[in-house]
Amino acid sequence: MAKHHVTTTVNGDPVEYLCESEQTLLDCLRDELDLVGAKEGCSSGDCGACSVLLDGRLVCSCLVLGVEAEGRSVETIEGMAQGDELHPLQRKFLEHAALQCGICTPGILVAAKALLAKNPDPTETQVRYWLAGNLCRCTGYDKIVRAVMDAAAEMRGA
Amino acid sequence: MRYEKPTTVEAATALLAGQGARVLAGGTDLLVQMRSRVLSPDVLVDIKGIDATRKITKDASGYTIGAAVTGAELKEHPTLSKDWPGLVEAANLIGSTQVQGRCSLGGNLCNGSPAADSVPGMIAAGAVATIAGPKGTRTLPVEDIMLAPRKLALTAGEFIVSFKIPARPAHGGDAYLRFIPRTEMDIAVVGCGVALALDAGGTCTAARVSLGAVAARPLLVEDGAKALIGTKVDDAALAKLEAAVRAACKPIDDKRGTVEFRIDVAGTLAKRTAKIALERARKV
Numbered sequence: 549m550a551k552h553h554v555t556t557t558v559n560g561d562p563v564e565y566l567c568e569s570e571q572t573l574l575d576c577l578r579d580e581l582d583l584v585g586a587k588e589g590c591s592s593g594d595c596g597a598c599s600v601l602l603d604g605r606l607v608c609s610c611l612v613l614g615v616e617a618e619g620r621s622v623e624t625i626e627g628m629a630q631g632d633e634l635h636p637l638q639r640k641f642l643e644h645a646a647l648q649c650g651i652c653t654p655g656i657l658v659a660a661k662a663l664l665a666k667n668p669d670p671t672e673t674q675v676r677y678w679l680a681g682n683l684c685r686c687t688g689y690d691k692i693v694r695a696v697m698d699a700a701a702e703m704r705g706a
Numbered sequence: 707m708r709y710e711k712p713t714t715v716e717a718a719t720a721l722l723a724g725q726g727a728r729v730l731a732g733g734t735d736l737l738v739q740m741r742s743r744v745l746s747p748d749v750l751v752d753i754k755g756i757d758a759t760r761k762i763t764k765d766a767s768g769y770t771i772g773a774a775v776t777g778a779e780l781k782e783h784p785t786l787s788k789d790w791p792g793l794v795e796a797a798n799l800i801g802s803t804q805v806q807g808r809c810s811l812g813g814n815l816c817n818g819s820p821a822a823d824s825v826p827g828m829i830a831a832g833a834v835a836t837i838a839g840p841k842g843t844r845t846l847p848v849e850d851i852m853l854a855p856r857k858l859a860l861t862a863g864e865f866i867v868s869f870k871i872p873a874r875p876a877h878g879g880d881a882y883l884r885f886i887p888r889t890e891m892d893i894a895v896v897g898c899g900v901a902l903a904l905d906a907g908g909t910c911t912a913a914r915v916s917l918g919a920v921a922a923r924p925l926l927v928e929d930g931a932k933a934l935i936g937t938k939v940d941d942a943a944l945a946k947l948e949a950a951v952r953a954a955c956k957p958i959d960d961k962r963g964t965v966e967f968r969i970d971v972a973g974t975l976a977k978r979t980a981k982i983a984l985e986r987a988r989k990v
Contacts, residue, residue, distance in 0.1 A: 552709065569709035569750065572737070592738045596804055605778060607807040611737045613730075615709050616752065659803065680890045681802020 556617040558583065559627030567614035574598045576614035577624060585625035585654045589683070596682035599655035600624050606662040608681075625654035628661065637661055637699040644695035648686035656682045660696045668704050672697060711752040715838045715867060721751045723840050723863030729753055731774040732808035734801060735817040751865075758867050759812070762786065768873040770836075773812025773866040777805070790871060791986065792880030792899060792979075796827025799884060802891060812866045815848065818856040821894045821919035825852065827882040829916035829926050830899030832872050839864035849916070849926040875903035875912065879986025883979045884918070885971050887962075894919045895963040898951070898975045900983040902934055908988070910934045915947065915980075919962075920955040920972050927954045930976060939984045947980055948973035 551566040558581065565580035572591075577583040577600070589597035591610045598609040601623035628635045637657050640646070647653045656679060663670060663678045670678070675696050676689070684692060709730075712718040721727055726748030730736055739745040753759045759774040762783050769786060777797045780786060787794045800809045800823055814824045815835075825848065833848045840863040848869070851859050860866075880901035886892035897918030905911050915930030933946035957968040 569707045570740070591741055593734055593801065593805055596802065599804055602807070605776075605807040606804050608804040611733050611805075611808060613709065613733065613737070613750075616733075616754075662803075677890060678803050681804045 552615040554618050557621045571614040572610050573612040573614050573617055574609035583624055583626050587651050597652050597655040599658045636702050640695040640699040644691045646691040646695035652684040664700050708749045711755040713755045719838055719840050719863045727751055729865050731810045731813040734805050734809045769871040771869045774810045777809050778807050789874040790831050792882040793827040793831045796882035797824040799823040825924040826897050826899035826916035826918040830901040830914045833869045835866045836868045837864050838867050852923045854922045877904040877987050879983040881979045881982035883975050896968050896971045896975055898979045900979040902983050904987050910939050920957040920968050944977045948977050951976040
């Protein structure tokens with residue numbers, strides 16, 4: 549079976565790659581495009597480490613086929629900082645020490661960004677439910693939730 | 707493995723009639739099962755290229771919801787959550803935010819799990835599936851589609867294009883509750899959907915009660931509905947509902963709950979669900 553020639557947009561840039569039918573979007577980002585920010589945790593949609601936005605919608609890239617990205621728009625952690633300037637969420641994660649090993653962090657940042665785009669003023673409960681599909685085995689979540697709440701406040705200009 | 711994305715129902719049914727073909731909707735079950743080698747399809751037929759699987763339309767007779775519309779899209783629809791809040795809540799219990807971005811009513815049903823959350827919600831709402839196949843299109847109530855774990859009443863080449871949800875009755879309400887031992891991200895130990903309609907005086911004129919995870923397939927509990935119809939859904943009626951629901955349960959013991967526990971919880975859950983549906987019916 550010939551490989552699929554996929555034309556898509558990643559972080560605003562037009563890109564092309566070749567992939568097998570079985571390859572996931574996560575595989576394609578990491579192995580074909582060298583975008584290794586999205587991490588492979590569980591490969592079953594439970595941990596959220598591979599979270600990306602597909603046409604603005606938060607998804608696990610391990611549960612999307614690479615070929616399904618044809619003609620779509622993908623946003624990954626690599627598109628979050630603007631040059632050397634970190635996104636407020638990234639800065640607050642550093643300030644609050646909301647990461648240890650860092651494997652879950654790209655997925656949580658992408659997921660949190662999607663939440664704040666939809667709801668700039670979430671309650672702590674809303675943050676916790678939204679991020680329930682992002683597992684962290686180091687920090688215990690409190691610092692992560694505080695960093696998201698603080699970033700949301702800063703982004704609102706509060 | 708081949709990947710195909712047909713844009714017409716006819717092309718999809720032709721592909722699905724072949725050996726080893728599987729439907730791909732949101733992929734949140736299928737890709738996991740492929741990864742763990744539970745399934746090794748020869749052809750994946752991505753039905754999302756077919757317009758009818760991806761849209762929600764509303765007319766006087768109710769809603770037509772595409773089989774591959776995502777949980778997140780159901781929630782964002784401007785009126786669906788007002789008309790059928792129980793159905794939307796049930797669908798929104800599937801997985802995480804990320805899974806909601808992909809999971810669908812068609813996938814949740816056709817994955818063939820007795821514990822699927824959206825299925826009792828659909829059955830209570832009276833959802834009817836529109837099924838396309840090599841011989842044309844037919845309809846089947848959702849309660850008749852899943853026969854046993856991983857076994858469906860669909861034949862070779864058939865797939866669900868959309869679900870018809872009736873218009874909400876004038877004084878109608880629905881609800882779905884599930885029991886899990888934590889607050890989020892779990893599989894139902896028991897699930898219960900209730901939809902009911904009242905007359906102007908508050909007497910129940912129609913009801914549908916459905917249970918998940920307490921039998922080999924999701925159940926429509928007709929005796930549960932009978933317990934409510936003709937009553938004011940008072941404590942006596944709710945006690946009859948509880949008894950009817952417990953009598954309908956045929957659960958198994960597993961790590962999520964014992965037979966006795968599931969039967970007990972199902973009765974309590976049905977009463978609570980009916981009370982929420984009643985409250986919603988009274989408000990409209």
